[in-house]
Amino acid sequence: xxxxxxxxxWLVEQGFTHCFFVAGGNxxxxxxxxxxxxxxxPFVHEVACGIATEYFNEVSGPNGRRAFALVTAGPGITNILxxxxxxxxxxxxxxxxxxxxxxxxxxxxxxxxRGIQExxxxxxxxxxxxxxxxxxxxxxxxxxxxxLHQGSESRPGPVFIxxxxxxxxxxxxxxxxxATLLSRQPTFTRQADTAGVGGQLxxxxxxxxxxxxxxxxxxxxxxxxxxxxxxxxxxxTWNGADRVASNDPIYAGRPNTWGMxxxxxxxxxxxxxIAAGSRLGLQQxxxxxxxxxxxxxxxxxxxxxxxxxxxxxIVFRSVQADANKALPAILLEAANISEFSSKPSQxxxxxxxxxxxxxELPLEESAxxxxxxxxxxxxxxxxxxxxxxxxxxxxPCSSGGAFTVTMQALLNKTGQTIVTNKGLASMGxxxxxxxxxxxxxxxxxxxxxEGDGGFAQNLQELGTLSRNNLNVKIFLFSNEGYASIxxxxxxxxxxxxxxxxxQTGLGLPNWEILCKAYQIPCRSLDPKLPLAPQLxxxxxxxxxxxxxxxxxxxxxxxxxxxxxxxxxxxxxxNPLHLMSPELDNELIDKVLPFLKNNKENINE
Numbered sequence: 001x002x003x004x005x006x007x008x009x010w011l012v013e014q015g016f017t018h019c020f021f022v023a024g025g026n027x028x029x030x031x032x033x034x035x036x037x038x039x040x041x042p043f044v045h046e047v048a049c050g051i052a053t054e055y056f057n058e059v060s061g062p063n064g065r066r067a068f069a070l071v072t073a074g075p076g077i078t079n080i081l082x083x084x085x086x087x088x089x090x091x092x093x094x095x096x097x098x099x100x101x102x103x104x105x106x107x108x109x110x111x112x113x114r115g116i117q118e119x120x121x122x123x124x125x126x127x128x129x130x131x132x133x134x135x136x137x138x139x140x141x142x143x144x145x146x147x148l149h150q151g152s153e154s155r156p157g158p159v160f161i162x163x164x165x166x167x168x169x170x171x172x173x174x175x176x177x178x179a180t181l182l183s184r185q186p187t188f189t190r191q192a193d194t195a196g197v198g199g200q201l202x203x204x205x206x207x208x209x210x211x212x213x214x215x216x217x218x219x220x221x222x223x224x225x226x227x228x229x230x231x232x233x234x235x236x237t238w239n240g241a242d243r244v245a246s247n248d249p250i251y252a253g254r255p256n257t258w259g260m261x262x263x264x265x266x267x268x269x270x271x272x273x274i275a276a277g278s279r280l281g282l283q284q285x286x287x288x289x290x291x292x293x294x295x296x297x298x299x300x301x302x303x304x305x306x307x308x309x310x311x312x313x314i315v316f317r318s319v320q321a322d323a324n325k326a327l328p329a330i331l332l333e334a335a336n337i338s339e340f341s342s343k344p345s346q347x348x349x350x351x352x353x354x355x356x357x358x359x360e361l362p363l364e365e366s367a368x369x370x371x372x373x374x375x376x377x378x379x380x381x382x383x384x385x386x387x388x389x390x391x392x393x394x395x396p397c398s399s400g401g402a403f404t405v406t407m408q409a410l411l412n413k414t415g416q417t418i419v420t421n422k423g424l425a426s427m428g429x430x431x432x433x434x435x436x437x438x439x440x441x442x443x444x445x446x447x448x449x450e451g452d453g454g455f456a457q458n459l460q461e462l463g464t465l466s467r468n469n470l471n472v473k474i475f476l477f478s479n480e481g482y483a484s485i486x487x488x489x490x491x492x493x494x495x496x497x498x499x500x501x502x503q504t505g506l507g508l509p510n511w512e513i514l515c516k517a518y519q520i521p522c523r524s525l526d527p528k529l530p531l532a533p534q535l536x537x538x539x540x541x542x543x544x545x546x547x548x549x550x551x552x553x554x555x556x557x558x559x560x561x562x563x564x565x566x567x568x569x570x571x572x573x574n575p576l577h578l579m580s581p582e583l584d585n586e587l588i589d590k591v592l593p594f595l596k597n598n599k600e601n602i603n604e
Contacts (some may be wrong), residue, residue, distance in 0.1 A: 003138045004033040004168040008045030010141055012037055014148065016095075016475040017065040018056060018439060022079075024072020026099030026117060029072060029168035041439065043470070044366020044460040046071045050083025050096065051458075052431055052436030057093045058419050059393060059440040061217065062152075067436070068095040074117030077124060077162075081099060082426055086398075087158045088128040089423030090213065090239065093151050094158040094530040096125070102166040103136040121162045130157035134165045138173030155304045192321030197274070197299055203271030204297075206350045206594070207232050208252060212323070213239025215403045216303065216387040217417070219324030220244065223276075227333040230338070231345020233354055235263055237278050238471055239409050242394075246411040252354055256595025257283050258404045260592075261559045261579050262361035266354050268577040271596040274299045274330065277323035279307040280315075283422065286561060289313045291575035295594060301326045321443045352573070363409045366561055367581045370552035377405045377477065383531040385411035387539055388447060391520045393417045393437045397430040397450035401483035406449050417444075427482075431474065437462060446537070447473040455506055462518040465544050470560050472544050479551040481506045487557065501553060515546050524548040538579075 007030070019038040022045065023031060034040055049069050056067040071080050077098045087094035100106075101115025113119070124130040131150045151159035151508060193399070200208055205519055209227055211220060220243035227234050234244050235252035238259075244251055253263025267273070273296040280285060280300060285292035289312040297316035301323045302308050308318035319326050337415035338346070344498045345351070364378040390413045396406040400422045411417060417438060421429050429452030438446045456475055465472055477483070481501030489497050497504045515522035521541070523532050527550060559579035566572045576579075577592065589596055 001171070001417040002029060002168070002172040003028040003173045004034070004110055004163075006031040006138075006141075006173060007144065011068065011323070013397075014145070015064075015066045015095065016068055018067035019070050020056070020067055021070035022046045022049055022074055022076060023073065024099055024598070025535075026073035026101060026116075026165055026169075027070055027076075027097070027163070029165070029580060030097060033347060034070060034167075041464070043464055045193060045458065046079035047077050047428070048432035048435070048458045048461045048464070049586060050437060051082040051086065051095065051432035053096075054083060054087045054090075054092050054094050054421070054439040055395070055419055055433035056553070059417055059437045060328050061104045063066070063218075064440070066093075066095075067439070068097060070097050070592070071099070071345065072117065072163075073115075073121065074119050075101040077119065077121040081124065082130045082424070083432075084125055084160065085156045085358060086424040086426060086429070087419045090421055091155050095148065095151060096158060096160045098160065098162045100134060100162045100164045100166075103164045104166070106136075106164075113365060118316070122561050123159075123186055124158070125160040129160045129257065130155075130159060131256065132160040132162070134162040134164065135378075137167055138170050154166055156434075166261070175545065192301075192319055192326040192329065193380045194200060194319055194321070194326050194329045194333070197317065197319070197330045198335075199337055200299075200360065201330065201334045202338055202346075204270075205347075206265060206353075207272040207274070207347065208270035208296075209234040209327075210255070210273060210275040210278055211240045211243045212237040212276060212278025213234070214239055214323045215243055215327070216324055216374065217243065219328075222326050223308050223324075224248070224250070226328060230331060230335060231347050231351060232331075232352055233347070236239045237284055238420060238422050240277065241407065242412055242416055243412075244321045245416075247413070250351065253358070254407060255284070255576060256407070257286050257561045257576070258362060258408065259576070260408055261365075262358045264579060265361065265591050268295075270296045271594075272297050272299075274301070274327065276300070276301045276327040279304070280313060281423075282312075285313050285578045288575045289572035294575070326598070336552050347354075349592075358427055360587065360591055361593055365581070367558045370517070370555045374550050374552035374555070375525055375531070376423040377401065377549070377555060378409050379410035380525075380549055381405050382411065384412075384447075385409075387535045388413065388416065389445065389531065390415035391440060391444050393434075393444050393446045394421070394591045395430055395434040395437055395446060395448045396420045397448075397454050398422055398485065399425040399427055400454055401479070402449050402451040402454070402477040402485075402554065403489075405477075416440075427451075427454035428443070429454075431455060431461050431465070432458050434472050434474070435464055435468075435470060438472050439468075442471075444471075446470070448472060448474045449477070450474070451477040452479065452508055452511070456513070457516070462514070462520060466518045466520050473539060474546040474547055476511060476548050477551045478548050479555065480508065481553070482551075483551070483555065483557070486553065499544045507588075511546065511548055520544050520546060522546045524546065524550060569592035
């Protein structure tokens with residue numbers, strides 16, 4: 001055995017079952033060792049390899065199988081950097097093993113390059129990793145596992161290990177001393193101080209839980225059951241979208257700057273908000289964070305003290321803790337005080353109000369315009385929702401119109417898994433992530449929803465999809481380019497379009513011909529026919545398939561947050577409840593009664 005064999009044995013012990021890779025000379029020993037120990041899946045491009053690895057681990061869950069990405073030195077490392085950045089921003093586990101030249105060939109800053117393909121991968125990756133190290137000579141098993149473990153400590157994130165070629169091939173290395181099997185569960189040892197929050201919750205007239213991606217899917221089951229018993233409404237962030245089903249009686253939607261209007265209206269009128277496992281970033285609070293939940297005392301639960309102390313939004317109480325432990329403790333404290341089992345929910349009137357708002361502010365806004373020669377994306381999403389099964393894995397892309405429509409209009413069901421990467425908001429995540437999800441749960445169907453412009457950025461992985469015959473359905477929003485960029489150029493620059501569609505120089509393929517080249521079935525939805533039977537027919541066919549959804553290039557995507565001119569003449573982003581287009585005064589009085597006495601919060 002050489003050292004790369006030994007390292008692979010350690011990875012097997014830690015639950016790694018899959019190696020996603022792009023081959024190269026500077027990882028040749030590591031790849032040869034992985035060949036007999038893992039399911040090795042070759043990718044065409046490293047960025048897709050990294051994204052697939054992230055999504056594999058996210059779908060598999062903390063108690064499931066694990067995947068790692070294996071890439072060569074130089075361009076292998078620079079190419080995977082986008083995937084590293086995405087996992088870093090979303091606080092997700094991602095192990096990347098990168099090749100490096102022999103330690104004797106390292107330039108060490110004396111010249112720009114000495115070894116072939118040599119570049120300092122550690123220096124490049126380190127700002128985007130929980131740990132980035134170079135192995136120039138074999139290290140002990142305990143040291144290697146302690147490095148690996150840092151990717152799941154407290155706030156998870158990428159681990160980058162750069163492996164010199166001579167270290168991979170070494171046959172003289174330290175004996176494998178006994179080492180404890182490391183848990184994948186994020187570790188947070190600090191005792192959470194949640195005393196009194198449950199009592200404060202009971203004093204609220206309009207409480208709301210906001211469940212973020214920091215709440216695990218397993219942890220959410222306990223939390224939602226407690227919330228349902230107490231009768232507390234529950235909203236989710238986009239990363240927590242699958243933690244509660246859209247038909248749950250306590251469901252309060254997905255508020256966001258591009259969120260559901262009705263969910264934004266609800267959140268802005270709560271008087272006690274518990275944000276659990278959410279960093280409350282600007283996309284969640286809006287750029288006008290000063291008016292985020294303006295009537296509420298905000299309790300934020302996060303493992304990262306920096307997120308709690310960043311200064312926006314202003315929180316009433318911060319709790320540095322694992323949300324999976326702290327939030328149940330708060331809800332149990334409230335339950336013990338209220339003796340809830342002997343009486344109905346004290347917040348039933350608030351829940352009824354939320355249901356009324358949801359009914360008055362439907363997901364399909366009449367302000368949106370499109371030609372009848374194209375499919376209405378919101379009607380499509382509603383129909384698709386009804387046709388999906390409870391064990392489907394849904395992979396929206398991470399930016400653009402297709403992403404917005406999905407997160408605004410998808411009606412998710414109990415048991416479905418939704419994975420996206422909105423922090424980086426990079427195009428090209430859909431296909432790569434869908435492939436990783438399909439490998440993680442081969443018995444489930446994967447639904448990808450992505451725009452044609454974004455899809456083109458990683459379309460080379462159609463070969464990976466076809467070669468492995470994965471059960472993946474690609475719904476491609478075909479609008480001849482970048483819908484969100486086109487909208488920006490229309491709204492801010494009077495329609496001076498450039499590089500946003502085929503007409504202004506963007507090169508996109510004929511999708512049917514492309515799919516034929518990869519031997520992937522392809523069909524188009526007919527906007528003149530009912531959507532439901534077309535979708536049912538497409539979904540019933542096993543294996544990979546692309547379904548083209550023709551979308552009007554001039555399609556609008558409302559509601560959205562826009563800016564306004566204040567009394568002093570400056571520009572200011574609207575708060576979350578003031579999405580465009582504006583509501584009429586009668587509807588404002590009906591759905592915003594708790595804010596109507598403060599006209600500055602409604603209209604200026």
